[in-house]
Amino acid sequence: MNEIILIKNGELALKGLNRRSFEEALSRNIQKAAAPCGPVKVFCSQSTMYVTPLEYADIDEVTERVSRVFGIAALSRAAEVEKNMDQILPAVCEYLRDELESADTFKVNAKRADKKFPLKSPEICVAAGEYILNKFPHLSVDVHEPDLTVTIEIRDAAAYIHKQPIRGAGGLPVGTGGRACVMISGGIDSPVASWMMAKRGLELSAVNFASPPYTSRRAEDKVRSLLEKVARWSGDIRLHIVPFTEIQEAIRDYCPEDMLTVIMRRYMIKIAEIIARKDGALALVSGESVGQVASQTLRALQCTDAAADMPVLRPVIGMDKEEIVSIARKIDTFDISILPYEDCCTVFTPKHPKTKPILEKVIQAEKALECAEVNVNAMIERAVNGTVAEVVKPR
Ligand code: ATP
Ligand code: MG
Numbered sequence: 001m002n003e004i005i006l007i008k009n010g011e012l013a014l015k016g017l018n019r020r021s022f023e024e025a026l027s028r029n030i031q032k033a034a035a036p037c038g039p040v041k042v043f044c045s046q047s048t049m050y051v052t053p054l055e056y057a058d059i060d061e062v063t064e065r066v067s068r069v070f071g072i073a074a075l076s077r078a079a080e081v082e083k084n085m086d087q088i089l090p091a092v093c094e095y096l097r098d099e100l101e102s103a104d105t106f107k108v109n110a111k112r113a114d115k116k117f118p119l120k121s122p123e124i125c126v127a128a129g130e131y132i133l134n135k136f137p138h139l140s141v142d143v144h145e146p147d148l149t150v151t152i153e154i155r156d157a158a159a160y161i162h163k164q165p166i167r168g169a170g171g172l173p174v175g176t177g178g179r180a181c182v183m184i185s186g187g188i189d190s191p192v193a194s195w196m197m198a199k200r201g202l203e204l205s206a207v208n209f210a211s212p213p214y215t216s217r218r219a220e221d222k223v224r225s226l227l228e229k230v231a232r233w234s235g236d237i238r239l240h241i242v243p244f245t246e247i248q249e250a251i252r253d254y255c256p257e258d259m260l261t262v263i264m265r266r267y268m269i270k271i272a273e274i275i276a277r278k279d280g281a282l283a284l285v286s287g288e289s290v291g292q293v294a295s296q297t298l299r300a301l302q303c304t305d306a307a308a309d310m311p312v313l314r315p316v317i318g319m320d321k322e323e324i325v326s327i328a329r330k331i332d333t334f335d336i337s338i339l340p341y342e343d344c345c346t347v348f349t350p351k352h353p354k355t356k357p358i359l360e361k362v363i364q365a366e367k368a369l370e371c372a373e374v375n376v377n378a379m380i381e382r383a384v385n386g387t388v389a390e391v392v393k394p395r
Contacts, residue, residue: 010073072168105142172201181276189287198234266307
C-alpha cells in the first residue's frame, strides 16, 4: 500500500491572486524539509497538497519534518489505493487496524470529488460501515461523537484512506514575506522572536555581536545551536558574527556609565542595519518585551528605534516571560538558552542603568566619543568589515 501525506493549507487559502506563488513556495519548502529522508513529489489539486515519497522513506520522519513547515493548517497520512470498493474496503481495515481495534465507536466520512465514481458518498459510508462492523464486531457506530472517524476520499487519481489529522505549524510559507535580520543573543527571547517571524513567512538572516575576550567561543557556539533549532522551522539562516569589542570599549571609556547600555544598543542597531541591508533584509527583528529590563522601557525603546532606519520587529513585545518560555520549550531552544555563557550585553553593565533615558540626552552623551577623537564611522566600518558570515542549517 502506497502511503502519502495530504496537506491542508492554512491562511494560504485567503491569498487570492497570489495563491499560486504561495503554493509554489510551500511546495518548495516541503521538498526541502523532507529532502534528508529522500526525494518527494509535491503536487496540488483541489485545494489539497499531496506529498509522495519517490523512494523508500521513513514516513514517520517525513511527517515530522513536514509538520514544522509553515503555511500548513493540518496534515494527515493516507493510504493511496485503486478506486474500487473491492480494494478500498480491505485496505481500510488493514491501514487503520490499530485505530479500529482500540476504538469503541466510529463513523465513516466519505468525500467524493470524482463524481464519476459509481457510489455516492452516503453509499460509500454505508458499504464501509457494514464492512468494518463485520470485521471488528466490538465496534458500534456513533455519528455524533465517535472515537474514530474513518475518512475515505475518492479523488481523480485514486482513493485515499486517512489517518487521524495532526495540526500543522500554521503561519505562512517562509520566503513569501521577504527577508528580515534577527538580532540574536544567547537568551530565551530572541530565538522565539526569530521563530515567530519565520512563521509569518519571513526568511531569516541573523547578526550576533561578540566581544572577545569578554565573550567566549562557547557563547558563539550557543548562538549557532539556537539557530540550528530555529532553522528546523525556518530553513537555512545566514549568520553574521560581528566583532564588537572595540566599540564597546570605546563606549565604556568615554560615555556616561548610566547610559552605556542604551548607547551600545544604538550602535548594535546601526551595524545590524548595514549588514541586514547588504543581505537583502527589509527589517530587523529583536526579542525585546516591554518592561523586561532597563533597556526595554518605552523610553529606552524610543532611543534604540531612533538609531534605526528600517523597521524593528519585536514579536514578543507584549508577551510575559512565561509565554515566551512556553514557545521556547516547544521549539526546543529553552535548554540551550539557559546555558550560562555570557553575552556582550552583560559585559559592561552599569550598576544603575537609566530606565528612562531621554533621546536628546543620549545623543548628547554619544558626542563624548567624537570629543575623544574616536573615529566612530571608521570603527563601525571595521566592525562591518570584520564580520564573519556562515550558513546555519537545521539540526
Ligand atoms: P534575550 O533572551 O533574547 O537575550 P534579553 O531579555 O536577555 O533577551 P537583552 O539582553 O536586553 O534582553 O537583549 C534584548 C534583545 O537585543 C535581544 O532579544 C536580542 O534581539 C538583542 N541582543 C542582545 N544581545 C545581543 C547580541 N549579543 N547580539 C545580537 N543581538 C543581541
Ligand atoms: Mg539576553
